[in-house]
Amino acid sequence: MTPFNIPNLITLSRILIIPFIVGVFYFPDDLISFSGKNIIATAIFIFAAVTDWLDGYLARKLNQMSAFGAFLDPVADKLFVVGALIVLLFLGRVDPLVALIIIGREIAISALREWMAKVGQAKSVAVAFIGKLKTVAQMVAIPLLLYSDWLFDLVDSQWLGTILINVAAVLTVASMLYYLRRALPHALISR
Numbered sequence: 510m511t512p513f514n515i516p517n518l519i520t521l522s523r524i525l526i527i528p529f530i531v532g533v534f535y536f537p538d539d540l541i542s543f544s545g546k547n548i549i550a551t552a553i554f555i556f557a558a559v560t561d562w563l564d565g566y567l568a569r570k571l572n573q574m575s576a577f578g579a580f581l582d583p584v585a586d587k588l589f590v591v592g593a594l595i596v597l598l599f600l601g602r603v604d605p606l607v608a609l610i611i612i613g614r615e616i617a618i619s620a621l622r623e624w625m626a627k628v629g630q631a632k633s634v635a636v637a638f639i640g641k642l643k644t645v646a647q648m649v650a651i652p653l654l655l656y657s658d659w660l661f662d663l664v665d666s667q668w669l670g671t672i673l674i675n676v677a678a679v680l681t682v683a684s685m686l687y688y689l690r691r692a693l694p695h696a697l698i699s700r
Contacts, residue, residue: 512577516568520578523557523564523585527592530554530655534596544658550596551656557589558648586644587615593651602654602667607678611647614681618688625692639684646677 533541533549541549564582568574591612597603653660653670660666 514573516564517578519564551652554652610678614685643680650674
C-alpha cells in the first residue's frame with residue numbers, strides 16, 4: 510500500500526497549512542485588518558482540526574490505515590498545536606508557562622511512546638481518555654484564543670479560551686503523569 514493515500518494526503522495538508530496560521534499575522538494591517546487576521550487564522554485552525562477528524566474517518570472507512578499514517582497523524586497534530594501556541598505566545602494571548610507545559614508534554618510523551626515501542630510495550634502508553642479530554646480542551650481553546658473577540662455578543666472568546674487552555678494545561682500534566690505511571694513498570698523491567 511502506498512503511503513500517499515487519501516487519508517495521509519489530508520494529514521500532510523495539515524502540516525502544510527501551519528505556515529499560513531503564522532503567515533497571516535505578517536500581512537500589513539492596511540491589507541488585512543487585525544480582526545480579519547484573527548478570523549482567517551481561526552478559520553485555518555478549524556479547517557485543520559476538521560481534517561484531523563476526517564483523515565482518521567477516511568482511513569477506517571476506505572480501509573487505508575497504515576503504519577505511515579499512524580506515525581504521521583500524531584506528528585501533524587503536535588506540529589499544528591505547537592505552531593498555533595507559538596502564534597498565541599507571539600500575540601500575548603497565552604501564558605508562556607501554559608504553552609511550555611503543553612509543548613513540553615507533547616515532546617516528552619512522543620519520546621516516551623517511541624521508547625515504549627522499542628521495548629515492545631507501545632500499548633501501555635496508548636491514547637487514554639484523559640489524553641482525549643486534553644485534546645478536546647486544546648482544540649476548543651486555541652481557536653477561541655486565535656479569534657480573540659466576542660462570540661455572538663455573548664461571551665468573550667479570549668476569556669473562555671484562556672479558561673479552557675488552562676484546563677488543557679492541567680489535563681496535560683495529569684495525562685503525562687498517567688502515561689508515566691503506565692510506563693514505569695516496563696521501564697524498571699527493561700533496565
